Amino acid sequence: MRVVIRKKLSTVIFIFWIFFVCANHIHTGNANLHLPVAIAGGLIFAWSIIKNYSVCKKLLKPVVLFAIFALIAVSLVRNVAFYYWGFILGHIGVSLGLALTREENAINYKRWVVFMVLFYFAFYISNKTFDTMYNLASENMVSIYLLLAFYLYYRSKNKTKFATVFLATTSLILGYLSGSRTGLGCLLILCVGLIFIYFLKMRNGNAFLFLVVLTGVIGALTIVFWGTSIIREVLYDSPRIYIWNLYTTQLNSLKNILLGVPFSTHQAFASYYNNLHNTFMNIHARFGLIPLITIVYIIYQCIKNGIKEKQWYIVLFTVLYVLRSLTDNTSFSGPLDILIFTIYFDTILEKQRFYYGGV
Numbered sequence: 001m002r003v004v005i006r007k008k009l010s011t012v013i014f015i016f017w018i019f020f021v022c023a024n025h026i027h028t029g030n031a032n033l034h035l036p037v038a039i040a041g042g043l044i045f046a047w048s049i050i051k052n053y054s055v056c057k058k059l060l061k062p063v064v065l066f067a068i069f070a071l072i073a074v075s076l077v078r079n080v081a082f083y084y085w086g087f088i089l090g091h092i093g094v095s096l097g098l099a100l101t102r103e104e105n106a107i108n109y110k111r112w113v114v115f116m117v118l119f120y121f122a123f124y125i126s127n128k129t130f131d132t133m134y135n136l137a138s139e140n141m142v143s144i145y146l147l148l149a150f151y152l153y154y155r156s157k158n159k160t161k162f163a164t165v166f167l168a169t170t171s172l173i174l175g176y177l178s179g180s181r182t183g184l185g186c187l188l189i190l191c192v193g194l195i196f197i198y199f200l201k202m203r204n205g206n207a208f209l210f211l212v213v214l215t216g217v218i219g220a221l222t223i224v225f226w227g228t229s230i231i232r233e234v235l236y237d238s239p240r241i242y243i244w245n246l247y248t249t250q251l252n253s254l255k256n257i258l259l260g261v262p263f264s265t266h267q268a269f270a271s272y273y274n275n276l277h278n279t280f281m282n283i284h285a286r287f288g289l290i291p292l293i294t295i296v297y298i299i300y301q302c303i304k305n306g307i308k309e310k311q312w313y314i315v316l317f318t319v320l321y322v323l324r325s326l327t328d329n330t331s332f333s334g335p336l337d338i339l340i341f342t343i344y345f346d347t348i349l350e351k352q353r354f355y356y357g358g359v
Contacts, residue, residue: 045093048100056096059345062301063092066287066294073259073288091337098152098338099345144324146174147186148335148342151317154194155346164198182327186320193316200312247281259288279325279336298344305347314350318343 049056150167171191192215250261261284276282284292299318306314321340328336 042093044097048093048096052100055100055349059096059099059348060092062294062297062344063341066291067092069290069294070287073286073291092341095338095341095345098342099349144183144328145335147190147317147320147324148339150190151313151339151343154313161198164194168192168194182324186323189323190316190320194313197312197316243276244278244281247276247285257289260285277327279328295340298340302340302343302347305351309347309350311347311350314343314347 049060150171154163154167168191171187171194174187247261251257276285280292280295283295299322302318303315306312306318317339321336321343324336
């Protein structure tokens with residue numbers, strides 16, 4: 001009976017996120033979604049704690065610190081605490097539910113990956129045809145949802161050969177169709193990394209030789225297909241540097257350093273698509289210094305525990321999270337925060353051997 005309940009709750013999480021993917025606005029969370037996000041995520045959060053209190057107590061220590069200080073910051077500076085609290089609670093709740101329902105086939109992640117790939121191609125085609133579609137989503141944004149879906153699928157299939165080949169091939173194809181240079185880089189790194197990890201798992205002595213050769217081939221293809229675009233971005237297009245410089249100049253008071261830069265006085269948001277294009281700056285701007293330090297700590301724990309437990313895919317996806325975060329402001333309005341919280345919860349479950357508690 002408990003297994004049936006867990007699978008039904010996992011399906012609810014899946015349906016909730018399909019809705020959120022379809023309805024979410026490019027790069028910034030749709031303001032109309034804060035209530036369902038808060039309710040659905042809050043229910044999952046509460047149910048997870050009720051059914052697995054001893055496990056959740058160990059998982060949530062740094063997350064609680066993050067949430068408390070984030071709520072204080074948005075309450076004091078922006079007077080929109082419920083909006084931000086809704087996203088925080090919703091995303092942590094979904095991550096907790098995903099971590100505690102990780103047993104085989106609790107969610108049919110294969111269907112999720114297929115859905116996301118089709119979703120990606122739909123927007124790829126529509127963006128080449130209808131400019132207005134770009135206001136709803138982009139290949140760039142969908143590629144980040146793919147990163148989350150790929151992590152969940154790879155984890156659920158126990159890192160099998162089929163999962164490795166399927167995701168590596170899909171990443172390679174979608175990488176070259178990606179609408180962003182960072183998206184391209186991350187998907188290509190994912191392709192190489194997954195195959196390299198499989199070679200290590202099989203104790204193949206040619207793993208490092210393969211890594212060098214495949215990296216060289218993919219690097220050459222990237223120069224052929226993307227070389228001009230990358231050079232143009234580096235040499236002639238510098239709005240990100242301008243925004244980052246503008247942001248740092250506003251860290252001129254202890255209040256702004258501790259609680260973040262208020263959006264109302266942040267001139268950069270009036271220019272480059274209302275977007276800081278850096279998740280870590282975005283976390284600091286919205287939630288303050290303590291939540292930023294907490295996220296850095298969570299990243300450190302993911303990498304440390306992944307190396308210690310020899311769960312190399314954990315290290316790979318954490319590094320990809322960092323790379324995406326450096327040039328994209330999609331955390332706390334998209335899937336990157338779900339990814340890092342889920343990875344963190346997984347590393348603690350691996351470390352403590354609290355497998356498959358279920359919600």
